Amino acid sequence: MSTAPKSETKAVTMVEDIRQGLWEEMTADESVFVIGEDVGTYGGAFKLTEGFIDQFGVERMIDTPISEAAIVGAACGAALMGMRPVAEFQFFDFVSCGFDMLTNYAAKSRYRGCGGIPAVFRGPCGGGVRGGPFHSLNAEAFFLNTAGLKMVEPSTAYDAKGLIKAAIRDPDPVLFFEHKKLYRLPRLREELPEEDYIVEIGKARTAREGKDLSIITFGAMVLNALDAAEELEKSDGLSVEVIDLRSLAPLDKEAILETVKKTNRVMILHEASLTGGIGGELSAIIAEEAFEWLDAPVIRVASINTPVPFAPQMEDYYQPSLGEIIEAGRKLAAY
């Protein structure tokens, strides 16, 4: 597709929705521009910005050398000057090459009185696509301990569009994680409203109502959680609530505590490795603020503490499997 994503409603995939959101923001606000490797002429490694260069020109679709530090740094500088850059990492794994700029420059600028950085740093993340240790990263835990960076990760087409728009309009730096497994997943096709909307950063979503136990998760794991919930309902008659965090920083504490108080049993599910993952932070919040509401220990289901292995058999072992989530749900309910 080489022309504009149209605002006519039809069921499209997540990649198409992010594209539309970005397109609409670029149309509405001339200060929005895109910077990254192969984003212009080529339209991005995942073709998310295909056709943008014809509409917005080379000045607003900047193809860079292979220089992530320059991409992040330039986005910061332009943001200081009132622009709204959307910087792309070809794969989120390469954020490491821009780590210093992000954690030291972008994250601390407002705090130091040097000006807010309204920039978005986006790109494909996540595993399950046999990408091996350098094309499968879930990076949120690296940045969770850096005050000053917001982080979002959508799991539906609606949220993807609403969140990219909110991220672009946000006055602070936002890391926007796009799980590459979801980009073109037919299951996520949905018709979106015609009118302009955003999804507020910092707000979770109840992906499925339930009363016996809660699974708190985000990203591609939301689908596994929903499948597990379905199965647990069918086979065990359990009513499972699924909370899709959407925002990883700031976290929606209210929604987290509310589901704990409702079901009293909590599983935290994420795709990054277990140790030092966001699950630790979530369980600490729950332990500190809703201890008396718990009928069972908070459990974490996550990938094992290794890099992401390449071979399918090994990556399937690395990640939490559907069976594992179901089994954990059973144990949690029976505790």
Place this chain on the structure above:
Amino acid sequence: MITNTTARPAPKKPLSCINETSLTKEQQRELYRYLKMTRMFDEKTVMLKRQAKLTGGVFTSLGQEATAVGTAYALEPRDFIAPLIRDIGACFVKGIEPRTIFLQYLGKGSAPSRATDVQFHFADLENGFVGPISHLGDMIPVMTGVLLASRMKKENRVAVAYIGEGASSTGAFHEGVNFAAVQKLPLITVIENNGYAYSTPTRNQAACSNFVEKAVGYGIKGLTADGNDVIHCYEVMKEAVAHARGGNGAVLLEVHTYRRKGHAEHDNQAYVPDGEIAWWAEHNDPMTRYEKYLIENKVMSQAEMDETVKDLKTFLDAEADWAESQPDPTPESAAYEVFDNSIVPPAFKKEVLS
């Protein structure tokens, strides 16, 4: 320099290779075998990919095989290389067997990376091969460390870091080359200028017209070779190696070549001007040029080359078949070797509430 003109004239007479060489005829025949093997290996992996036998991405070096093969051929066994995606030819020259790389591609349990990583992301330190990671530029600083160790141990090794012209824009490239320069380390950084980094043409990568110009800024020796002339690559690299081994410090060697295939299999190269790929295929193919040279100089006859191709086909098919027949990794093998497991146990899955 690659010029993006579509109406580029054909060379006055068909290109061959330079005529002055110190290589024996025997060596020139061996070089032919490596060059051909590289191309045929790529063809084989593309076929395996099309048959859905490979899970990961397939990157080929079609049209630029001579850069890796010619330069690596100037090294000694004790020397080290860190190749990139287009340098499988250099691995072969360093003694890596095709079967090993097939095992890697196929994600087999007995692959040197134990199927934890892709393609030639593995190491064979005995053969002087330091395996790369995806993050471009990172191997240059690593190679400076290989050379610091060699200097402390008085081993007089030379190391080669291969890098695309695109990756020369990374911070790691700059830090590594500069450090090697300051330390006068025998590091040869081979910049393979093949016209494109993914879709990005060379002119958007650097404002200097030749990457070798960067050598001046680092205060190191800069050399250039015709990357599609395997003999020229060899001879210039020989000079670079002599310089580095002689204690004169680092070298930046720019080889001019052309990437005829897309970045990976999925890339349709719509960004390439019409006719450009065809021009290179027709007028400046390293294989054709070397074959012409071999015949003109009576090193090999067409019949001998055909024979080599036949042998290679049988050999590569057997290597791939053997690799395919090897067992897949067990799922649990994912848990091993994050640390030395005699000290820290494997990272097995943990059962909740057990």
